[in-house]
Amino acid sequence: MAIRSDVSESRIPAEIVRTLRSGIGRVCDEVIEEIRTRIPEYARPSDEIYVKVVRTAVEQAIDGFLDRLEDPGAPWDPEPFRMLGKGEAAEGRNLEPLQAAMRLGARVGWRRLTELAGPLGLSPQCLYGLGDAIFVYLDQLADAAAEGFEYARAHEAGEMERRRSRLLDLLLSRPPAGQEAIADLAKAAGWRLPRTVACVALDEQHGARRLPPLPPDVLTGHQRPAPCLLVPDPAGPGQAQTLEHALRGHHAAIGPAVPLTSAATSLRWAGEALELSRRGVLPRGLLRCEDHMATLVVFKDEELVSALAEVRLAPLAHLRPTQQDRLAETLLAWLRHGRGAGEVAAKLHVHPQTVRYRLRQLEELYGDQLTDPDIRFELEIALRARQAVLAR
Structure with a gap:
């Protein structure tokens, strides 16, 4: 990207750029002091590594701007400022503190230029062009930082998703994975056990x-x-x-x-x-x-349930299908809801006398089997399975 034409057409003399470059150290100190004073996120005077990172970033920004004043058409490497955006993502912040720091740096730079305009002999046109160039450059720095920030956030989200996917695999493994391995991966995935x-x-x-x-x-x-x-x-x-x-x-x-x-x-x-x-x-x-636990249990071994049904429902086998259905329905309701004809009739929405008639038929077909609790239990399993199959 090149600086806009109003600067490139009025090339800054090389000696002026050299003069500006000689003052980088002082301008850098001013920018850093402004940032540390006004932006709490960057106020870490005791963290030597962090202070060095901030200074390097400020120096790169100022030095890069001066390079482009010397040669507006020269290629520009945005990677250092993408790295700044990635660093903000790694710190768990949004981009507002970094953008605020960049704006502060631009204001300090503009203030120093206006102070030097007279001694350097800068024309008003040149000075205005420089001011415009500062803020164009600021936008480009901000764009590069945002690109790095979004990349880091996407990478972090993808990595976190991969960790959570591995955690799910671990939790669903058979036999179960060790508790320590699960706890370690859960911590890495940010997942509370x-x-x-x-x-x-x-x-x-x-x-x-x-x-x-x-x-x-x-x-x-x-x-x-x-x-x-x-x-x-x-x-x-x-x-x-x-x-x-x-x-x-x-x-x-x-x-x-x-x-x-x-x-x-x-x-x-x-x-x-x-x-x-x-x-x-x-x-x-x-x-x-x-x-649906009862149905799940009943259909856990369908072959066994079929064999059980064949034995326990044998007394109904010789009847017509409609008779089988009526008596099976009545017997299941009787087993599930009590032995009173009125209660069973209410569940089936038929007359109690109809239920009494059907129950007499069932007593004739099953005899003493209906008094055996084990057989009643097996009958309910077989009848539930039959009901589920007929409901398909």
């Missing part, structure tokens, strides 16, 4: 869809073969509502809350619930495993 977590399995077809902003402590695994989230302290204030809002419209399953070291277990249950939802056993949309 929670007491409990819940994992969310996301439908693969929609896992990469953009979710609304999630709390910063939620670990995201959108790029995993099976997309997922890990939510710390799921029972914490507002966590459930925040998660439900973020997942609204998505096909997902929220696993049970478990200790941190059992995160993989929560994800496994969430994945199984999501698969049952795909098959139609559980409803589509957003599922909570805690609301």
Whole structure:
């Protein structure tokens, strides 16, 4: 970049530039004193390394400006000022202190030029051009610093995201990773170790869809073969509502809350619930495993459940399908909601006399089996599984 034409067309004599350059030390001291006095972030008189960095930056800025007065068309290396922006990002600040320091430096430089204008014989036109050039140069320094700042922030965010991704892999590994390794990586990723977590399995077809902003402590695994989230302290204030809002419209399953070291277990249950939802056993949309634990247990070993159903539902096998459905529905309601005909009738929305008739049929088919608590338990498992399959 070249300084604007009003300066380049009125080249500053080399001897004047040499005179200005000879006063760099004093101008540099003035600029540094102004910065340390007015900008608290840079007031570190006891930090020798920091003082040296500030002085070097100021000297480079002034020296670079004078170089460009000597040769406005010379190439300019913005890298030192990009490094300043990167340094601000590393310090955890925004760019306002650095920009304020640059403005202070420009004002000090302009003040010194006006003081020297007479002794140096600078014409008003030349002086105005120099003032304009100072602020053009200031904009270029600020642009370079902003570029470095944004680069550093993006790099930092990318590195932090990679650390959090590795942390998620570690938490979901089987067997579980060591607590010390988890703690070290969590610290590097800026993630507070929670007491409990819940994992969310996301439908693969929609896992990469953009979710609304999630709390910063939620670990995201959108790029995993099976997309997922890990939510710390799921029972914490507002966590459930925040998660439900973020997942609204998505096909997902929220696993049970478990200790941190059992995160993989929560994800496994969430994945199984999501698969049952795909098959139609559980409803589509957003599922909570805690609301469907019985179904998840029943379908954990479908072959075993089928074998159990074949034995326990054998007394119904010879009936017509419609009769099987009515009696199975009545028996399940009786097992789940009590043995009173009125209570069962209310659950099924039929007349109590209808329930009494069906119960007499069931007593004839099952006999004393209905008084055995173990058989009643097995019957409920078989009937729940049958109900889920028919609901597909």
